[in-house]
Amino acid sequence: MIVILGGGPAGKSAALHLVHSGRKVRLIESSGIGGQCLHYGCMMVCGLTDVARTLNTSRNLFGLGVLGNPPELDFPGLMRGMRRVQEKIERVLDEETRSAGVEVAYGREGRLQGGKVFLGNEELEAEAVIAATGSRPSLPEVDGINSRGVFTAHTLHTMEDLPEKILIIGGGIMAAEFAYIFRCFGSEVEILARSGFLKYMDPSLRDLAKKELEGVVIREGVQLSSIYGGSHGISVETRTRDGSSPILEADTLFVAAGLVPRSESLEGVAKGPIGEVVVNERMETNIPGVYACGDVTGPPCLTPIARHEGVVAAENILGRPAIMDYRFFPQYMSLANEFGFCSVESDTDISVSVPGPAGPGSFWSVPKNDTGLTKVSFEPEDGRITGIFTAAPAGGVITSYVAYMMQQGYSVHDFERFREVHPAADGVYWLMRYASARLREMQMQRNGDHGT
Numbered sequence: 530m531i532v533i534l535g536g537g538p539a540g541k542s543a544a545l546h547l548v549h550s551g552r553k554v555r556l557i558e559s560s561g562i563g564g565q566c567l568h569y570g571c572m573m574v575c576g577l578t579d580v581a582r583t584l585n586t587s588r589n590l591f592g593l594g595v596l597g598n599p600p601e602l603d604f605p606g607l608m609r610g611m612r613r614v615q616e617k618i619e620r621v622l623d624e625e626t627r628s629a630g631v632e633v634a635y636g637r638e639g640r641l642q643g644g645k646v647f648l649g650n651e652e653l654e655a656e657a658v659i660a661a662t663g664s665r666p667s668l669p670e671v672d673g674i675n676s677r678g679v680f681t682a683h684t685l686h687t688m689e690d691l692p693e694k695i696l697i698i699g700g701g702i703m704a705a706e707f708a709y710i711f712r713c714f715g716s717e718v719e720i721l722a723r724s725g726f727l728k729y730m731d732p733s734l735r736d737l738a739k740k741e742l743e744g745v746v747i748r749e750g751v752q753l754s755s756i757y758g759g760s761h762g763i764s765v766e767t768r769t770r771d772g773s774s775p776i777l778e779a780d781t782l783f784v785a786a787g788l789v790p791r792s793e794s795l796e797g798v799a800k801g802p803i804g805e806v807v808v809n810e811r812m813e814t815n816i817p818g819v820y821a822c823g824d825v826t827g828p829p830c831l832t833p834i835a836r837h838e839g840v841v842a843a844e845n846i847l848g849r850p851a852i853m854d855y856r857f858f859p860q861y862m863s864l865a866n867e868f869g870f871c872s873v874e875s876d877t878d879i880s881v882s883v884p885g886p887a888g889p890g891s892f893w894s895v896p897k898n899d900t901g902l903t904k905v906s907f908e909p910e911d912g913r914i915t916g917i918f919t920a921a922p923a924g925g926v927i928t929s930y931v932a933y934m935m936q937q938g939y940s941v942h943d944f945e946r947f948r949e950v951h952p953a954a955d956g957v958y959w960l961m962r963y964a965s966a967r968l969r970e971m972q973m974q975r976n977g978d979h980g981t
């Protein structure tokens with residue numbers, strides 16, 4: 530029997546991989562299957578963003594031949610409806626996992642002590658253990674962080690009313706996504722970023738993100754000093770880069786400052802500075818027979834990485850040596866457009882970019898010059914693709930496929946044979962062909978210069 534702690538993307542993918550290879554698996558999940566991805570993360574953001582975009586789109590179409598009042602939001606009704614959809618997905622995941630043959634135990638935390646695994650006081654028989662206990666929102670260590678009116682993605686479902694004004698703590702993708710959601714819902718939104726906003730993102734995408742967050746105040750270089758919560762709202766004492774200490778007022782504070790590993794139930798395994806379980810590239814911990822995968826091993830905290838790590842752990846348990854390769858994982862951010870990006874390091878690559886074309890989902894963005902963008906990077910010598918950066922109505926899906934092509938070593942020249950649908954708000958194939966033609970031109974000029 531192989532015991533897995535945690536039924537999020539990492540634990541579930543490991544469990545399915547093992548049972549499909551004929552092994553017996555017991556999956557212990559203290560809460561609901563699907564983990565954060567379903568209950569507090571990706572799916573919740575999808576549900577809220579779909580509604581935010583609908584509201585935004587209907588406001589944009591107003592005056593462009595669409596009559597009637599733009600729709601309004603019933604926030605409590607939306608939250609109830611979202612919960613029902615999440616429960617339905619949870620039932621599907623439960624059914625999928627059980628019917629594959631995984632034994633699932635809900636409702637109690639498993640515990641690892643050295644190489645032994647416990648459920649309550651009962652020690653479980655296990656030939657191998659996979660720790661996939663995930664992560665939770667990182668909370669700044671300031672007075673008042675537990676005040677009324679302070680929320681995270683894990684407590685958002687307890688928010689009863691739409692905030693009039695919301696302060697969002699964090700400068701990353703999660704902060705940007707929630708800022709877009711609440712802005713479209715009609716709240717006044719301020720982002721407080723400790724350093725730079727979206728500082729790890731390609732500058733062209735970052736600039737576009739700021740444009741799509743029109744109306745959101747973005748403050749960079751802001752540290753929290755303390756929070757005072759009361760029945761009338763929240764006051765936040767801050768320190769800024771220029772040495773001032775403004776006090777900001779709002780009715781709600783939302784912390785979206787990243788995730789920290791949830792590893793306190795795992796005793797005896799080696800851990801790093803933020804409590805992340807230390808693993809090698811085979812997802813093995815320092816204890817023989819104990820593996821860890823997903824967010825509990827530390828950032829990057831992303832569902833596809835968690836799933837792949839789960840499969841790598843399972844493969845090694847099955848005696849089929851596998852190592853985790855972190856290259857070519859595309860990333861995603863949902864604002865008005867879907868932002869997708871993936872790149873590999875190169876000192877020699879060059880880039881070209883274009884605004885997104887008009888097409889399904891972007892036609893009515895033309896009047897506001899808001900059709901997104903596509904940028905690709907490639908090696909000038911052979912055209913090998915080194916980066917894709919896109920903001921488009923289907924930018925996420927496009928990016929996944931281009932990232933796979935990058936992994937397979939495709940070049941911009943391969944797009945000469947690419948067959949596209951039309952219409953599509955997809956600038957990638959066009960840009961790749963343009964890049965290919967430019968490279969061939971440059972090649973010919975070089976050959977000409979050399980007299981050939």
Ligand SMILES: Cc1cc2nc3c(=O)[nH]c(=O)nc-3n(C[C@H](O)[C@H](O)[C@H](O)COP(=O)(O)OP(=O)(O)OC[C@H]3O[C@@H](n4cnc5c(N)ncnc54)[C@H](O)[C@@H]3O)c2cc1C
Pocket residue numbers: 534535536537538539540557558559560561562563564565566567569570571574637638639640661662663664665682703791794822823824825830831832833835861
């Ligand atoms: C707001 C938000 C937005 C996000 N958006 C994206 C996105 O757009 N794209 C993306 O790729 N990722 C996104 N993520 C990250 C993604 O959700 C995580 O990377 C992913 O869920 C990690 O999977 P996991 O299985 O490692 O951990 P988790 O999903 O955290 O699952 C761990 C599971 O273990 C259970 N558990 C914990 N301790 C125990 C124990 N001792 N015994 C038994 N069970 C236990 C928990 O109940 C939980 O179900 C987002 C996260 C958040 C919070």
